[in-house]
Amino acid sequence: MDQTQAAKRHRQLCAELHRHNTLYHIHDRPEIGDAEYDRLFSELLQLEEAFPELDTPSSPSRRVGAPPLEKFKSVAHSLPMLSLENAFNDQDMRDFDERIKRFLSTDETIEYACELKMDGVAVELVYHEGRLEVGSTRGDGSSGEGITENLRTIASIPLLLSEDAPSLLEVRGEVYMELAAFQSLNEERQEEGLANFANPRNAAAGSLRQLDSAITARRPLQIFCYGIGLLEGPRPHSHSQLLEQLRTWGLRVNSEETKTAKGIDQVLAIYANLLQRRDQLPYEIDGMVVKVNNLALQRELGEKTRTPRWAIAYKFPPRQAITTIDDIVLQVGRTGAITPVAQLRPVEVSGVIVSRASLHNWDEIARLDVRIGDQVVVERAGDVIPDVVKVLTEKRSGDEQALPLPLNCPVCSGPVSRLEGEVVPRCQNSSCPARLRESLKHFVARRAMDIDGLGQRTIDQLLERGLVRNFADLYRLSREELLACERMGEKSTDKLLAAIDASKERPLARFLFALGIRNVGEHLAKLLAAQFGTLAELATAGHDQLLALHEVGPQVAESVVDFFANERNRQLLAELQEAGVRPQAGEKRSGGPLTGKTFVFTGSLEIFKRKEAQQLVEGRGGRASGSVSKKTDYLVAGRDAGSKLDRANELGVTVLSEEEFQQLLARIDNGEQH
Template sequence: MSSTTSEPQARASELRALLNQAAHAYYVLDAPVMEDSVYDRLYRELLELENADPSLIAVDSPTQRVGGAPAAGFSSVRHRIGLLSLDNAFNTTELEAWYGRLLKVLDREPGTALPMVGELKIDGNALALSYENGVLVRAATRGDGEQGEEITANVRTIASVPLRLQLENPPAWLEVRGEALIPDGTFAAINNERQARGEALFANPRNACAGTLRQLDPKVVAARKLDFFAYTLHLPQDWSEGPASQWDALEWLKQAGFKVNPNAALLPDLEAVEAFFEHWDDGRRQLNYATDGVVVKLNDLKLQDSAGFTQKAPRWAIALKYPAEEAPSKLLRLSCQVGRTGVITPVAEFEPVPLAGTSVSRATLHNADRLVELDLHAGDTIVVRKAGEIIPEVVRVLPELRPAAAKRLELPHTCPECGSELVREEGEAATRCVNSSCPAILRGALRHWVSKSALDVDGLGSKLIEQLVDRGLVGSIADLYRLDGALLCSLERMGSKSAENLVAALAQSKQQPWHRQLYGLGIHHVGEVNAKALAKAFPSAADLATAATETPEAITAVYGIGGEIAQSLQQWFSTGANQELLMALERLGFSLASAEEEQPEPSGPAPLTGQTFVLTGTLPSLSRSQAQALIEAAGGKVTSSVSKKTSYVVAGEEAGSKLSKAESLGIPVLDEANLQALLVR
């Protein structure tokens, strides 16, 4: 090997060592050893060497923490060792019961003191890291405990995860388990940036972390600056240099280059465990990350092996959880919201209280049954918490603080918007306003009709709809198509050009296909997917009306359509006001029928069979309908809402709440290029 070749190699190796040492000191030890400007200069030098000669790139090079094109999706991998969850205890009585069971399994006398390790239960996302000969080769999510998703490229961006262990003679393999998290300060900065860009905010750091880990572009992950605490070590059984206790394992992990939470403690007995738990009940509020309890582990690893596992969890460890943060407040009033389908939702309005970092003054009470269950009275003192640290809810009432002669609160008998008598069907929890002319129902119906998934009328937002309804200019969906430019110009913030564009958009919406028109009608239980199935089976409103009112068995014969939908269709098409609406739409130029041309059946393989997609935002070159057509032609299904059953969310510019929900549920997010890659896979 020539000197000109060996010099760059030696320099690259030297730079990697210096940069990795500096990163470990900064991100893991919180003790910087190098100025940022010096680090940046050395990093650029290494990057230039690697660009000039890619053979110099090593797996532990800091330049490789972020690299490569976004992935088209994640593959499922089986964990070498099951990643089980922990059993929970919610008070010291349950903790003592667990300890008693542990002593019994280990055949120890009641009251025997066994050393344990207490660790904070970080409210993040569990990861399994696999190393071979000291090098990170795979990172995976927990998944179901047996299988997870392989997210190595994303985890490589976490600066506190070593790419190569700081061990001279590492074992052939080892597994490290730990928690990925977003510190509170970083989370606040992320949300501030999202707010400045007009994007939906993340609900909490844990959800933001989960969504970030399943981003398909590692550069997005890197920008969010995740952190990682290691807490469990698995080594080959024949490797004799491993630790003998959990406490030693934490020290071993530190020596190997991992960041270990500094607040762990070696506890001699159960009394010390309880003191540790009580100490951190207050102390956790001073941390810059969320923790919802402590984890207690038997210290001796051989005793852990003897104790073994249940089907779901280790017997030698338990999570002792703190109760959800609760606060009392004075009930000010009970208000009611009227939804698009007429459902009345009671809402408790109370004096503001701080909970989980935000001020809370309202909480939904769901329905009349919940009111009865709470036995809510005017002026009650209520206890409020955030369910899952996110959604405000009323937990209970404190009747001992109830004012004298306080009146029990119930749902009103008449609609708060229109005064019509409210109806509650037998067997249903919901109470409804059934007046189709109710302003609240009308506003909701109009918003639904013009939405992206229905008629997609650009320029007709909620504020404008409110003006049209409040001024009595629109009393039904059909009235939208009787608006003219002069009338629209009389509305607030509506110029002549905007009015002209809106009239044109309404006219264009008449060409939307029958299944979109059916969905836009807002029939109870008929969502976007069901509307498409019904429109295919019944190619016109007349056909569907006949089947709904005369042969309901034909409705339920459609795949995916059940009796509940058939009954809802029967009720809708039997209502005189709805019949009048359909006739009015036809007079205004709607065909309310499918086009004659049939779409050809796709030939060849269907790469997206069994996959469910949600589209959000504006894609660079595809319209929403074009993207949907491509997905469906490839065997996939497109739905309007994000759920745990969603396979992918396809997001473009100005993606809204669907993107945030996908990230919170950990659902992979695709851009247009990712989608195209899946289509040809």
């Protein structure tokens, strides 16, 4: 390849990599898998090595991530958050070990720390005097997006460190979502007519980039911390000691899965074992990070332009395979949502035989141009159903068939419609057997009415025998009817009947969630139960009364009002009551001098801890919110208040200092007007 050809190919690669970086980092909507991206990036690096003049400041090789989004304040990192070199086979790792020894001019065995390469979102947490003050994404490595309030909502991120923590500590970590939580989130989004997240990493990224931190708070995010930036005070001698120190300060580290290895052979053995256990982990990983364990040696080795010399990521082989879509079947959910699932010609993907893959919705089908009979690339992520990531259109014969949007339900033949703003069509027949089946599964689930022993197979039998037509019928089942079902002996029958009876007095929040009210998940069910206290009060709540709640928008308010206005639903609730179902009253928010008032706290508080301040408001009947809106009455601003203070000033919200907030509480406690 001559220089002209190399320059042309380099321009093509730069444009393609920049585009995929934007899709991945900015829009959370990747079009290619990691393996394909790594191949393109490797080709770019090889070109720049052969033709150094192509290595310009605008090359993707100079960038670690992507620039911050405009909607967030930019936060500069004191020390760059670098990317890692990739290794794809054992020889790459041996070459890495040899480079380390050459640079250090030593033949001694190097000790390495081996960590899981979490497939999530890299963040930095800055603690001053043990308090979390700033949180940001990695961004372009030099600066990231300021997402402090969103990170504060993650339970595994401490707001305060232990008393012996240093006065300044910059912590690096990976925010992620476990596979089971990811699957549940996508199921909820699917039922709500929203687009599915492509994978747990994208779900975590999308959750962290919410302007409203209340949305982030409802997402099941977690973090593992793996390193530091600046640190005031003595540093540990090794990386493994550093992780232990972080743990003692109160930060979450994955110490159980972090191993030390004496030499590269042990590193390779740890990697081989991890590759075998990959699918047993509750979260998604895409490789193993290997670091020189001795921190003094890390400093001696230093860094290159975009990567440290002392660390490397040994990537897992791609979990992809090529197969054929034999058919596309339609599944109907409890709200009538119809979703397409590809029936695959069975194929092995990283040791597991897969025969179906998710297509999510018709927008996704159109984007990929999927047809029955197509040869496709499928990718598997842990226990989550595989995805079709690419259609091999060049292999089409012309006999492939497109899948039209259904006009009738595939189960009951009832009418189907697709509402504006939704990505899925819905069966409009509330008596559809498929909707009933999925509704029953939801109603008896552990997080809802928790009827242990009433699994899918038993539910199917009850439906086939005509014993259950709605939720209330579950409470009318007799011992004789259950004993007549297959695989139901006396012991399992008695146990199931006891579980059904115990479910009659579940908390109101769980009962509301179990009913499957559109757009009402676990979090909103708890909020409604706390606000209204009883089912009767909620059932008579008006649209405006619901909208007055901070986290209830027009869609939720409409869904709740419509549910209780529906004659079929009112009859169902009456039958449940007649059957003895008495949901326990929620702890209704008591009235008080701050009833109807919404407070937001921002910045670093000196007088109160944030949770304490929020409890002071809620104890007086008010509401503590995480975001500023037109419904906010007061913003209490501590030190270094940022965008929320600007937003409050824009909206004319009353801004209080901590001292003024303290004085306000004193006045209302003395019976004075506020």
